[in-house]
Amino acid sequence: VVSLIGNLGGAIAYAALCIVFLALSLRLTLEQLGLAVRYSFLASVRACVAITYFFVVKSSRALMFAVVGAWNAFSELALGVGAFFQALVRRHPLEELEESVETRPLSSRKRGADAEAQAVVVSEEEPLVVRVERAQEARRRKRRGEDSPRRTVHPVHENNPKFEEYQSPSSDLLEKGITEFAVDEEELKRKSSLITAKLADFNVKGRVTHVHPGPVITMFEFAPAPGVKVNRISALQDDLAMSLRANSIRIIAPIPGRGTVGIEVPNSDHEVVRLRDLLESNEVLEAESLLSIPLGKSIFGRPVVEDISTMPHLLMAGATGTGKSVCINAILLSLLYRAHPSELGLILIDPKILELSIYEGIPHLRVPVVTEPRRARAVLQWAVHEMDRRYRLMQKHGVRSIDSYNALAAGEIPSEDAADGENEISENQPASGSTEQASPENGAEVDGTQLEFTEFLEPLPKIVIVIDELADLILTAGKQLEELITRLAQKARAAGIHLILATQRPSVDVITGLIKANFPARISFRVSSRIDSRTILDAGGAERLLGRGDMLFLKPGAARLTRIHGSFVTDDEVRRVTDFLRTSSSPVYDQRIIEMCERVEEEENQSSSGIDGGGDGYDALYDEALELVLQKGQASTSMVQRAFRIGYNRAARIIDMMERDGVVGPMDGAKPRKVILESGISD
Incomplete structure (x- = not known):
């Protein structure tokens, strides 16, 4: 007590x-x-x-x-x-030392001797209020739990009058699909009995326990009797397809986490999955990420929404007419509906010229649609440089991702939270991407103490690069393009740069092991063989898809493939949306990309015209090709083309140069050319 x-x-x-x-x-x-x-x-x-x-x-x-x-x-x-x-x-x-300085509009950015040093203006209509305080006091405020000073950041498009009148497209521009699809229960029971009876004919006993009707296919869960091997059911795939009078069926043996085998049978009447229905679904409307896209519907009829930023890159493959181009259009329209031009920049590379030309002139483009291989290489080179520049910016401000950097720029993260000590912004060093920063010449002075302005950071938009036909670029641009793609795939995620690659030829010379290793997210539409399916997905099954948007999706980190029925969008719908966007606002192209393209074209023109030395028509690969020919003891255009992954015309010019220099002999039908001079070749 x-x-x-x-x-x-x-x-x-x-x-x-x-x-x-x-x-x-x-x-x-x-x-x-x-x-x-x-x-x-x-x-x-x-x-x-x-x-x-x-x-x-x-x-x-x-x-x-x-x-x-x-x-x-x-x-x-x-x-x-x-x-x-x-x-x-x-x-x-x-x-205690806290001072607040409220700026006034300035008609000019020039700072004369009598200009007020503490004025930092973003626009004349809405002057920026800049909080001035010492770094030590700012950290004390943070530890005390008081509100830290926030930047007033105007979005990128507000500095550009061309984006001021931008309006997002309405979903009324897209066609609406059937909201409910009728299910014939008697037909499902008949097919269940037919599956059980057909398997029993081959001494595979069991029964159908569950039926999952979907918009395009129906999955029947078959529970085999004790002692029945699962691989016996997989071997009867073609027999079941013939019994059910189906073009093709797909067997999942077994379904992960369940003691049953999944038998996917196509419906006699297919539901058309419309993009508008997916965009208006709760799954898409509640998605927080800017890059969330609806890929389609699952076999159970639920929308499948994936985030590009978590993929972080996507590789697609499929034969002609299986829905690959429609899927690209659906992805692009989904991004256009969700993102403002100041938040998302698109770079479209279309070697086939006709597929993506419909998007020419929309405000989200950072460069006109690229159709030439050498300009595509220049654009990817710019993307690598931009990635490095963004990494330097994030390192300077002590953040690890583009989202954290934009949150810092928007004032959601105080500057002292993101960078401290060595990462603090120097008074004398303006940051790349910032518009104003104080220095000893333009700072403010309170009670004899030099104070610095907090830095105005410009938000960095996400960038999505879409390549519609990778095979054409690989065969024409060669190994250098593969290296650029690989480097972007390895590091560009944190910088907010994402790649979407598509090809109709999923062969190992196009989808190399280096590319596959850096693209964990992959989509395969129907392909011609099981080998092609394994090339893109590392598993079979894509050769048995139905086509018309039917796809298998390999999600990063997932143990199994997901079957999705892709959303359908017509060319008229795409045209209506793009026409609306073109009338709403004009594109603002990035001059750095255009300058990079012009510089690469100039270098290639100089190389082809012999300006780089070495005589008329000198090629930069001539010395390497000459060494290859001397090692092989023979020469042919196809050999040079395969070795350096260049086009036929360039390889033929190199062989002609060797013949002119007396290294190889003339053509002898379909036989390789003989090497005439094997030694004594001087530089």
């Missing part, structure tokens, strides 16, 4: 001491005062309960409880005292 009274009295005295200090104008906040009192009061209660329990019970268990309680009490008392005195130090009046 005495201990209880003493501890409670100590707590009351401690609280009274806090109140006295508060009355002495040391200005403790209620939060800090409550923190110190709470810790001290908890310590008193724990101590008195522990001691009282020990004196009443008088056992070893009570002693242990008392020791633990006393230790907890001591810890909480120390926290309370520490919080109290730390609060006193932080709130010392001599260390």
Whole structure:
């Protein structure tokens, strides 16, 4: 009882001491005062309960409880005292220095001798209010839990008048599909009985336990009897297709996590999955990511929504007419509906010229649609440089991703949270991507102390690069293009740059092992053989798809393939949306990309015209091709073409140059050319 009274009295005295200090104008906040009192009061209660329990019970268990309680009490008392005195130090009046400077509009960016140094203007209509404070005081504010200064950041498009009148397209531009699809239960029962009977004919006993009707296919779950091997069911795939009068069926043996085998049978009447229905679904409307796209519907009829930023790159393959181009259009329209031009930049590379030309002139484009292989290489080179530039920006400001950088630019993360110590912005070093920053010449001075302005950062938009036909670029641009794609795939995710590659020829010379290793997210439409299916998905099954948007999706980290029925969008729908966007706003092309394309074209023209030295028509690959020919002891256009992954015309010119120089002999029908001069070749 005495201990209880003493501890409670100590707590009351401690609280009274806090109140006295508060009355002495040391200005403790209620939060800090409550923190110190709470810790001290908890310590008193724990101590008195522990001691009282020990004196009443008088056992070893009570002693242990008392020791633990006393230790907890001591810890909480120390926290309370520490919080109290730390609060006193932080709130010392001599260390307080907070000034706020409100800027006024300036008609010019020029800073003369008599211009006010602290003025930082983004627009004349809405002047930017810049908070000025010392870095140490900013960190103290953060530790005290007070509101940190926020930047007022105008979006990128507000600095560009061409984006001011931009309007997002309406879903009325797209066709609406059938919301409900009729299910014939009698037909499902008939097919279930037919599957059971057909398997029983081959001595595979079991029964159909569940039926999952979908928009395009229906999956029947077949539970085999004990002792039946699963691979026997897979071997009867063609027999079941013939019995069910289906073009093709797909067997999942077994279904992961279930003791059944899945038999996917196409419906006699297919539901058309419309893009508008997916965009208006709750799954898409509730998606938080800017790059969330609806790929289609699952076999159970539910929308499948994936985030490109988590893929982070996508590789698609499929034969002609299986829905690959429609899927690309659906992905692009989904991005156009969700993202503002200031938030998303598109780069479209279309070697086939006709597929993506319909998007020419929309405001989201950062460069006109690229159709030439050498311009495609230049665009990818710019993307690599942009990736490196963004990495340097993020490193400078102490963030690890493009989302964190944009949050920092928007003021959602105070600058002192993102960068401290070595990562703090120097007064004399303006950051790339920023519009204004203080320096000793343009800073503000308060009570003789030089203060710095917080930096204005410009948000970085996400960039999605779409290549419609990868095979054409690989065969014409060669290994250098593969290296650029690989480098982007390895590092561009954190920089907000994403790749979507599509090809109709999933062969190993197009989809190399290096590309596959860096594209964990893959989609395969119907292909011609099981080998092609394994090339793109590392598993069979794509050769048995139905076509018309039926796809298998390999999700990063997933153990099995997901079958999806892709959304359908017509060319008229795409044209209506793009026409609306073109009338809404004009594109603002990135001059850096255009300059990169012009520089690459100029270098190639100089190389082909012999300006780089080496005589008329000198080719940069001539020396390497010459070494190859001398090693092989023979020469042919196809050999040079395969070795360096270049086009036929360029390889033929190199062989002609060798014949002109007397290295190889003339053509001899279909036979390789003979090497005439094998040694003594000078530089």
